[in-house]
Amino acid sequence: MPQAELLSPASKSLVRLRVNGTDYPLEFEPRTSLLDALREHLGLTGSKKGCNQGACGACTVLVDGERILSCLSLAVQYEGREITTIEGLARDGELHPLQAAFVEHDGFQCGYCTPGQICSALGMLHEFRDGLPSAVTPDMAAHAIEFSEAEIKERMSGNLCRCGAYNGIYEAIREAAGSEVAP
Ligand code: FES
Ligand code: FES
The missing domain is CATH 3.10.20.30 (Beta-grasp domain)
Structure with missing residues (x-):
């Protein structure tokens, strides 16, 4: 060349x-x-x-x-x-339920990882909705996968938080999972 x-x-x-x-x-x-x-x-x-x-x-x-x-x-x-x-994610000036839950549960400190955490959590909730198993799902053939602590932590393990806000992140996801979360 x-x-x-x-x-x-x-x-x-x-x-x-x-x-x-x-x-x-x-x-x-x-x-x-x-x-x-x-x-x-x-x-x-x-x-x-x-x-x-x-x-x-x-x-x-x-x-x-x-x-x-x-x-x-x-x-x-x-x-x-x-x-x-x-x-x-926000609609008509209203935070998405996941965003609101992160605020409510102190799911961040510096906030650098937070957009990725929230987008990842939303994708993860879609995976639950669609019945997609993870590496810790006990029964791969189960129709409904239990929304357990082990499942959440495994599925969110690709999102790191240098501030260590993991407890708040976990609590926020647990709360928002009960809300309407589809974008
Ligand atoms: S910036 Fe993409 S995984 Fe770290
Ligand atoms: S809130 Fe600072 S890196 Fe996660």
Whole structure:
């Protein structure tokens, strides 16, 4: 490959992302992560860049209701999908039940991990609703999975909190699980 070609900037792709119910035409390099597209191109800085390598969960967002790590995802993969970030959870000025429960139960200290915790918790509740087992589900064939402490902790284990607000996070999730939690 000629050296000039090696040095030239990567070509850009025109991608239409649907985020929190709004379509955004965006132009960025194909290697752009979904996290960078959200933060740097759309200014949605709620999703956090903690490790940028899939270890902390701070960048968790929902795609068609399923939680994903946006730092490990290419934005171009998600054209036409429904992306939901923490900015899209409140409705008509009302906090989402999970957000309200995190406030009520002190589910955060510095708040850096909180958007990822809340998006992940919402995705986890969808997994319960859909009957998806986890590594600690005793009966894989069971129709209804018990919403137990072990299940919650296992399923939230990909979201780290350096402040150690785990007790409040757990209590908040337990409370919100009884509310209407679908976005
Ligand atoms: S920033 Fe994505 S997992 Fe840490
Ligand atoms: S509240 Fe500070 S990292 Fe979780």
